[in-house]
Amino acid sequence: MNERGLLIVLSGPSGVGKGTVRKEIFEQPDTKFQYSISMTTRKPREGEVDGIDYFFKSREEFERLIAEGKLLEWAEFVGNYYGTPIEYVEKTLQEGKDVFLEIEVQGALQVRKAFPEGLFIFLMPPSLGELKNRIVTRGTESEDIINDRMRVAKEEIEMMDAYDYVVENDRIENACNRIKAIVTAEHCRRDRVAIRYKKMLEVE
Ligand SMILES: Nc1ncnc2c1ncn2[C@@H]1O[C@H](COP(=O)(O)OP(=O)(O)OP(=O)(O)O)[C@@H](O)[C@H]1O
Numbered sequence: 001m002n003e004r005g006l007l008i009v010l011s012g013p014s015g016v017g018k019g020t021v022r023k024e025i026f027e028q029p030d031t032k033f034q035y036s037i038s039m040t041t042r043k044p045r046e047g048e049v050d051g052i053d054y055f056f057k058s059r060e061e062f063e064r065l066i067a068e069g070k071l072l073e074w075a076e077f078v079g080n081y082y083g084t085p086i087e088y089v090e091k092t093l094q095e096g097k098d099v100f101l102e103i104e105v106q107g108a109l110q111v112r113k114a115f116p117e118g119l120f121i122f123l124m125p126p127s128l129g130e131l132k133n134r135i136v137t138r139g140t141e142s143e144d145i146i147n148d149r150m151r152v153a154k155e156e157i158e159m160m161d162a163y164d165y166v167v168e169n170d171r172i173e174n175a176c177n178r179i180k181a182i183v184t185a186e187h188c189r190r191d192r193v194a195i196r197y198k199k200m201l202e203v204e
């Protein structure tokens with residue numbers, strides 16, 4: 001039987017660069033993680049594709065999925081629902097593959113309860129000024145939404161101690177290398193712990 005895969009959760013304030021860093025990591029040929037595509041009630045941005053960037057749902061459909069227990073976690077973030085389909089995550093971990101979630105903080109805290117053995121990484125901006133600059137430069141949100149997201153960002157940053165690691169996204173390449181190094185080190189540490197336990201059990 002396969003060892004279960006590792007659940008990797010990347011979180012952090014809106015605009016810090018989670019999506020950019022995640023896409024860069026997934027473009028690298030040695031990356032073996034599987035990306036869990038989220039569901040949202042947010043309207044697609046220009047260029048976003050249903051089933052690739054998100055599964056876009058109506059509020060009614062999303063609420064039905066919550067009621068049916070189809071989501072591992074979900075949250076309402078600045079006026080829209082976001083959530084992780086549970087079936088894909090469970091099936092993929094069971095196959096021994098690592099699953100990568102890119103989600104906001106309320107959802108990450110729910111995942112922590114369901115998967116305390118997961119690996120939780122918080123992506124930090126170099127400063128709040130730079131964070132705002134990144135959301136504004138992305139050009140996808142209205143001024144009101146940017147202000148709401150910045151307000152939530154401050155609350156989210158206060159939660160960084162709930163994570164296993166905090167990674168600064170100063171340069172995209174640095175952030176990607178740091179995340180990949182953390183995952184490699186965690187695999188190594190966990191494998192060794194597992195071997196030690198197995199040896200202990202053999203002795204008993
Ligand atoms: N290290 C970086 N240096 C400069 N700009 C960056 C960096 N990382 C990301 N960006 C830019 O910041 C903007 C926000 O990035 P991105 O959309 O990846 O953030 P996000 O955390 O996924 O946001 P959201 O949570 O709102 O989806 C983008 O325009 C992106 O090109």
Ligand SMILES: Nc1nc2c(ncn2[C@@H]2O[C@H](COP(=O)(O)O)[C@@H](O)[C@H]2O)c(=O)[nH]1
Pocket residue numbers: 012013014018038039042073074075077082083084102103104105106107108
């Ligand atoms: N709790 C969850 N949060 C999610 C999920 N998918 C994405 N997100 C986060 O929502 C905000 C806003 O995203 P945007 O695409 O509208 O900018 C951002 O922090 C995402 O990481 C999810 O499944 N669950």
